[in-house]
Amino acid sequence: xxxxxxxxxxxxxxxxxxxxxxxxxxxxxxxxxxxxxxxxxxxxxxxxxxxxxxxxxxxxxxxxxxxxxxxxxxxxxxxxxxxxxxxxxxxxxxxxxxxxxxxxxxxxxxxxxxxxxxxxxxxxxxxxxxxxxxxxxxxxxxxxxxxxxxxxxxxxxxxxxxxxxxxxxxxxxxxxxxxxxxxxxxxxxxxxxxxxxxxxxxxxxxxxxxxxxxxxxxxxxxxxxxxxxxxxxxxxxxxxxxxxxxxxxxxxxxxxxxxxxxxxxxxxxxxxxxxxxxxxxxxxxxxxxxxxxxxxxxxxxxxxxx
Numbered sequence: 001x002x003x004x005x006x007x008x009x010x011x012x013x014x015x016x017x018x019x020x021x022x023x024x025x026x027x028x029x030x031x032x033x034x035x036x037x038x039x040x041x042x043x044x045x046x047x048x049x050x051x052x053x054x055x056x057x058x059x060x061x062x063x064x065x066x067x068x069x070x071x072x073x074x075x076x077x078x079x080x081x082x083x084x085x086x087x088x089x090x091x092x093x094x095x096x097x098x099x100x101x102x103x104x105x106x107x108x109x110x111x112x113x114x115x116x117x118x119x120x121x122x123x124x125x126x127x128x129x130x131x132x133x134x135x136x137x138x139x140x141x142x143x144x145x146x147x148x149x150x151x152x153x154x155x156x157x158x159x160x161x162x163x164x165x166x167x168x169x170x171x172x173x174x175x176x177x178x179x180x181x182x183x184x185x186x187x188x189x190x191x192x193x194x195x196x197x198x199x200x201x202x203x204x205x206x207x208x209x210x211x212x213x214x215x216x217x218x219x220x221x222x223x224x225x226x227x228x229x230x231x232x233x234x235x236x237x238x239x240x241x242x243x244x245x246x247x248x249x250x251x252x253x254x255x256x257x258x259x260x261x262x263x264x265x266x267x268x269x270x271x272x273x274x275x276x277x278x279x280x281x282x283x284x285x286x287x288x289x290x291x292x293x294x295x296x297x298x299x300x301x302x303x304x305x306x
Contacts, residue, residue: 011087011122014075022121029113030103034162037065038101040257041084042127043306045094046294051303052088052098053292055081057220058257059100065158066102073102074118085306087124097127097258103161130258131180138265138277139180139254141194143243144170148184148192150215157218164196171195181254183246183267186215191241197259198222201241202251202280211238221255221288224302228287231298234280251278253285260292261285 008019030036039062043052059077066073073080084098105119131139146169149156154163167184174182174195182195191210193199198219201208207229210216229236246252250273252264261284263277277285290296294303 006092008125009087009090010124011083011120013119013121014083016087016090019123022123024103024105024119025107027107027109028104029106029108029110029116030161032109033111033113034160034165035069035113036101036103036161037062037069037071037159038099038161039065039159041098041100042257042292043088043093043096043098043124044292044294044303046303046305048294049305050088050094051294051305052084053257054220054224054302055084055304057223059084061159061218061220062100062102065160068155068158069160071102071104071113071118073120075120080120080122081304083122084124085304087122089306091124093124093126095126096124099123099125127258130256130260131262136277138263140178140266141181141183141252141264142174142177142179142268143246144173144182144184144195146170146173146182146184147187148215150187156215159217167195179266181264185243189243190214191243191246192216193219194254194256194259197254197256197262199264200225200253200255201245201249202278203245203249205235205280207234207236207280208241208245208249209236209238210241214240219255221257221260224291224299225255225261225284225288228291228299229284232283232287247272249273251281253277253281261288 009016010019010022039058041058101121104113104116106116170182184192186192247270254262263281291299
């Protein structure tokens with residue numbers, strides 16, 4: 001948490017500014033047309049001080065998202081990584097969520113972004129659990145009627161603002177139906193992901209997750225859990241997943257920077273497994289916490305200390 005009374009800052013185009021003065025024009029291209037790209041990172045308080053989890057991988061994904069959308073970021077990856085660390089220090093945060101955002105900063109109406117100014121903004125804010133009781137009790141989900149975008153429509157591998165209109169539709173539908181989150185299917189009916197999370201199934205002790213050809217975002221937390229699971233001796237499989245497999249799996253859980261490892265205990269009207277977070281989910285969630293909090297040396301290279 002930030003120290004009480006401390007002025008909070010954001011980083012915009014190479015300068016630290018008061019967080020409440022970070023403004024753009026209403027006609028900014030990326031607000032009107034959702035043409036920005038972004039990423040999401042977490043920093044954690046560890047015994048050795050505050051550390052950002054997989055900083056370099058997140059910054060690399062930001063640059064990949066920009067490349068897919070043909071946006072030239074006017075800074076290097078090293079500069080943005082250093083700006084992130086400096087911002088956390090300046091805001092005196094021990095743990096936080098970090099949001100770098102690359103956008104077209106121009107107030108002229110017109111669809112084409114060519115020639116418009118590209119700005120980079122970074123926020124670092126206190127952030128708790130994404131799902132209030134998800135870690136301890138698990139959450140409920142609903143299979144969405146909205147299908148996940150695919151590469152013939154929009155690039156799902158980019159973490160782009162416009163892509164999330166698809167996710168918002170699914171999330172709102174699920175929430176209005178009384179569920180905590182949506183599960184989205186690909187156009188072919190196979191399981192893709194949540195509205196903002198990757199999904200894992202436990203089947204007879206094996207960890208299964210939708211493969212890259214299931215129109216998923218290549219989640220960094222997803223990659224972390226796969227590597228952690230393999231290191232713990234669990235069998236893992238990445239493949240197409242049929243929707244009905246969700247109902248018959250012994251355990252289900254989401255992964256993501258915000259959601260971390262969150263158990264899913266109900267899909268539609270069906271109880272998953274025992275209806276409580278399962279042993280493999282809990283084991284992986286505990287190990288993930290050890291990794292991000294710096295108490296596991298096996299994956300210590302994933303932490304960048306301030």
